[in-house]
Amino acid sequence: MSDPRSVSPSTHAPIAPAGLPAGATVCTACALLCEDGVVRPADHRSEHLCERGVESFRRHQAAATTTVAATIDGRPAAAAAAIAAAATRLAGARRVLVTGLEHLTIEGVTSACNFAERIGAAIAPAVDEGRHPGGSTVARCGEITAAWEELRDRADLVIFWGHDPADSHPRFVERFVAPVLSTARRTIAVGTSPLRFPPSPDHVHLPLDDDDDDVDLARLLLADLLERPSGAAPARLRDAARALRSAIDTARCVGIVTGRLDPLGLSSWGVIEVVRALSRRLPAFQVPLHAGSHAPNAAGAKAVLTWRYGAAASAARAGNGGSPAEAIDLVATGAVDAILTLGRIPHSLDEAIRQAIASGRAVKDGGLDPRRVIRMAPEAPDSPDGVWVRSLELFEETGTLLRADGRTIELAGDATRAHVAAVALLAELQEQLAATVPTTPQGAKA
Numbered sequence: 001m002s003d004p005r006s007v008s009p010s011t012h013a014p015i016a017p018a019g020l021p022a023g024a025t026v027c028t029a030c031a032l033l034c035e036d037g038v039v040r041p042a043d044h045r046s047e048h049l050c051e052r053g054v055e056s057f058r059r060h061q062a063a064a065t066t067t068v069a070a071t072i073d074g075r076p077a078a079a080a081a082a083i084a085a086a087a088t089r090l091a092g093a094r095r096v097l098v099t100g101l102e103h104l105t106i107e108g109v110t111s112a113c114n115f116a117e118r119i120g121a122a123i124a125p126a127v128d129e130g131r132h133p134g135g136s137t138v139a140r141c142g143e144i145t146a147a148w149e150e151l152r153d154r155a156d157l158v159i160f161w162g163h164d165p166a167d168s169h170p171r172f173v174e175r176f177v178a179p180v181l182s183t184a185r186r187t188i189a190v191g192t193s194p195l196r197f198p199p200s201p202d203h204v205h206l207p208l209d210d211d212d213d214d215v216d217l218a219r220l221l222l223a224d225l226l227e228r229p230s231g232a233a234p235a236r237l238r239d240a241a242r243a244l245r246s247a248i249d250t251a252r253c254v255g256i257v258t259g260r261l262d263p264l265g266l267s268s269w270g271v272i273e274v275v276r277a278l279s280r281r282l283p284a285f286q287v288p289l290h291a292g293s294h295a296p297n298a299a300g301a302k303a304v305l306t307w308r309y310g311a312a313a314s315a316a317r318a319g320n321g322g323s324p325a326e327a328i329d330l331v332a333t334g335a336v337d338a339i340l341t342l343g344r345i346p347h348s349l350d351e352a353i354r355q356a357i358a359s360g361r362a363v364k365d366g367g368l369d370p371r372r373v374i375r376m377a378p379e380a381p382d383s384p385d386g387v388w389v390r391s392l393e394l395f396e397e398t399g400t401l402l403r404a405d406g407r408t409i410e411l412a413g414d415a416t417r418a419h420v421a422a423v424a425l426l427a428e429l430q431e432q433l434a435a436t437v438p439t440t441p442q443g444a445k446a
């Protein structure tokens with residue numbers, strides 16, 4: 001079997017990102033954005049990556065061996081011809097959606113917003129936590145959070161609350177919990193399953209019968225901390241609450257790692273209240289991993305949309321503030337007749353596009369026109385529909401990413417291929433569109 005860290009050759013020039021050894025860049029295969037697990041495209045090697053990172057890098061290297069720069073309706077084409085075709089097709093559309101923003105840099109997302117406003121399109125992340133309004137927004141009011149490094153450097157008690165980071169952020173435990181503190185660090189996992197990769201041999205698992213039991217457990221723990229009556233509860237949950245309280249009483253700093261999907265927000269609300277109560281006694285914070293947003297720059301995409309449209313996790317009608325919606329819903333309900341996807345998109349959105357086309361609904365009846373499915377992505381799509389133009393993989397881009405805990409990560413990029421960066425491709429598409437159909441400053445077609 002070949003060494004999984006040694007992959008097929010590519011023709012890419014060396015990348016020289018900020019703060020990393022020459023030729024190395026950040027892994028962008030998940031939202032953890034490991035800058036210590038570097039990839040070296042020029043050397044065809046990756047180092048210290050997890051299985052998901054290695055697989056992602058291998059996929060990128062395999063895709064890089066093809067010489068096709070673009071396709072039009074499944075046929076190979078020059079990139080310039082494909083962009084011209086995309087411009088013509090978008091110019092004839094009335095309801096365009098721009099999406100796929102989580103695999104762009106912040107600069108790329110900003111360019112996408114500018115582009116959407118220019119043509120009067122809707123814009124939305126490909127995956128949207130707005131689908132879980134309680135969990136993502138309402139229940140998070142009052143959160144006390146901290147950077148992942150603070151958890152690593154300060155928390156001598158780490159509680160995994162109903163979520164195993166191995167599912168969403170594979171190296172999180174290795175990078176931010178397993179490192180040794182000056183004092184002993186204890187770890188406890190609360191949940192239906194034990195952690196797949198516990199940080200230490202004396203790690204404790206407090207089993208729950210059901211995911212939602214963590215809501216009752218938070219209630220019991222909160223009542224105990226506030227010395228209030230707790231009401232009825234099963235003995236096993238009372239035992240778990242006692243075990244947590246006992247660990248907390250001997251801790252100097254507590255970090256609670258969360259992240260399970262929580263549509264109603266009750267689990268989030270419970271943890272927030274526990275952390276608030278704890279923080280009156282000792283340093284305590286939550287580290288929300290947002291398990292629904294595995295995409296590398298989901299936080300950056302949300303931040304840009306929030307600043308521009310006031311909608312952090314939902315679609316915004318570019319240029320006029322519009323009502324929240326989700327990319328998948330806009331496609332599935334026939335709200336768009338054309339779509340521009342930028343970067344890699346999740347399988348769920350790809351499937352929604354395929355089904356919208358397969359439904360055969362006429363464009364005049366709200367159907368998605370297969371010719372107007374425009375993709376700018378590092379890899380050719382399985383479907384021959386529409387136009388595809390090859391773009392850079394995110395780790396090859398130049399720009400800024402926003403990690404979920406608010407830390408920015410700079411990518412220095414591959415200067416020799418800047419012409420296929422998302423920002424450059426969007427500028428070229430906008431130029432072609434302007435030549436095809438003059439637009440007003442507000443984006444309405446003239």
Ligand code: SF4
Pocket residue numbers: 027028029030031032033034037048049050051052053169170171172
């Ligand atoms: S945890 Fe995520 S960012 Fe880190 S090496 Fe694995 S896939 Fe890459």
